Amino acid sequence: MFSDLTSKKIYLVGLTIILFITSLVYLNHFDNPFFFDDYHTIKENESIRSLDNWTEFFTNADTFSSLPANRSYRPIVTLKNAIDYAIAGGLNPKYFHYHIFLWFLVLIVFLFFLTKHIYESAISKNKYIVIISLMAITWFALHTANAETINYICARSDSFSTFCVVVSLLLYINPFGRKWFLYIGTMILGIWTKQTGVMFFPILFVYILLFEEYAIIEQFKTKTKEKIIRLLKKIGPTAVITTSLFIFNQYYLTPDSTNSTNYLVSRFEYVSTQCFVVMHYLGNFILPINLSADPDIEIIKPWYDLRIIFGLLIILGMTFIMIKTALKRELRPISFGIAWFFIALIPTSLNPLFQIANDHRTFFPYIGLFIAIPWFIFITIRKYSSIQNNKTVSFSVLMVFTILMVLHAYGTFQRNKVWNSEESLWKDVTVKSPKNERGLMNYGLSQLEKGNLDIALQYFNKANKLEPNYPILHTNLGIVYGLKKNYVEAEKYFKSGISYNTTSPAPEFFYARYLYGRGKFSPAKSFLNKALEKSPNHIQSKELLANINSQLNNSLKEIEVLKEKIKRTPSSENYIDLSLLYYESGKYELVISTCNDLLKIYPNNPYAYNNMCAAYNQMKKWELGYAACKKALEIDANYQLAKNNLKWAEDNILKK
Known part of the structure; x- marks a missing residue:
């Protein structure tokens, strides 16, 4: 079919078409607004409003977020946000999306070359490898689940750290990049983007084991010590640097106020629940029709719940396939892909997080499946040479693939539309994740902004039944009751919101804003000062405090003028x-x-x-x-x- 074209021409034309189609599919996402963590890392974060202090991003994790509990050490993300803010001349999400999407397109290109190399390492000469690689990358580029990461600006940490892992592996594969340790540089950038970049170390280990030092697998009993020493020498620099960076970042650069581990659940319960979460992620990979911006998966008890058992069986089955395919050279891309999937899930599967699952976390792990599954299909067809050479079968495979890509493109286009506004996103969450109190609350907030106070209160009360001690929900209840002029209820909820929360400045700020609206300037100032004690970079508190001080100064002048008038x-x-x-x-x-x-x-x-x-x-x-x-x-x-x-x-x- 492609005998009249060179391999190079095929992939150049193919990549150009893939990038063009991907750009068309994502054309409706560039105007999508800020969501979730975008507020405290971008909208309310004073640090990104100037590039004059950009070196501080690498020495002070406080610059990452206005919320003390969320101050991870991610200087590359902060730097990118500051650059986009400077280029946009303010908080225009369109420029942030342009920047993120540019790197996504570059990742598609680099991932093609990595996939092609992995396949060629299994079968050195095959005219179909370029085609299979292009098909795998098309699937990655258009897969509906990836829209969760590309639309979410703060998730640039996931997409760019993944990019760094892919580039680091390519630089290691390249003789020049390996000789001069260039892969170490991009690896460090990945870790500074998100700590999951540390997973480059085990991924590189698996790559070396499967495609370079595979003699350890094939002839384990012969000169075993020499082989292991050779493997350790290759992986040594990466192992030392990743471990050192992780420890240094975690224990010396991450502030004490940062609260990323959920101590309200036991590690065993969290990890056992991840068996079901893995099954959930695999389901979204195969059929991404229930994607949610905020899933409502909760801790599953007891550990022998059927959902956990079934998930565990799937994990064990995939592990068996990973080991089995590692034993044969032409099947090793399957083993490598499955290993990549599990390795990339480690950071969110072993450390208890406040969100049990999140669909934007799969961007990095899915890379492994995009490598493994196309190769598995190709090997299966290749096994039966008569089928491989059958034009009807080839045409059927091409048609099925085309239909699948069209469906993914349509799904991605629709997910972009869901991410188009607070109302559409959170309405989707209330449908897909009805037990998620944050989703219910945020949809209520979208109605509050439209002035639909009764609908907002309805969703706030639903959320309150699910989570009675949710601080920001109590604050929002205070806001809606204040607007309904039920001041007694408003005061009650504002104060309970403050009492439940110890780290976020939001409850104090919104209560101060309420007090300010009722003319209570002095108590409003007091709560704003408390908010700024928690978070000195909280822009909203600073702006409101400056406004109150300005009005008080003007009032003092007016008071003096009136006193003089009264005398006369x-x-x-x-x-x-x-x-x-x-x-x-x-x-x-x-x-x-x-x-x-x-x-x-x-x-x-x-x-x-x-x-x-x-x-x-x-x-x-x-x-x-x-x-x-x-x-x-x-x-x-x-x-x-x-x-x-x-x-x-x-x-x-x-x-x-």
């Missing part, structure tokens, strides 16, 4: 204006004293009594507030604001 012209209007300025500044005692001064001159002023009532209410002196508003209404029975403040006082007196 002690009118009721000037007194009332002064009392309002004191009220906005949270100086309620001065509101009362100013109104008393006014009443000495104008004893029947309803506005003075009403302002005194509001000030007493703020001080929770409900009986005095009630008495003041009654006086205001005796003077002006139709004064609506006084009626509202009277009811405020009356309701709280009844509660007492």
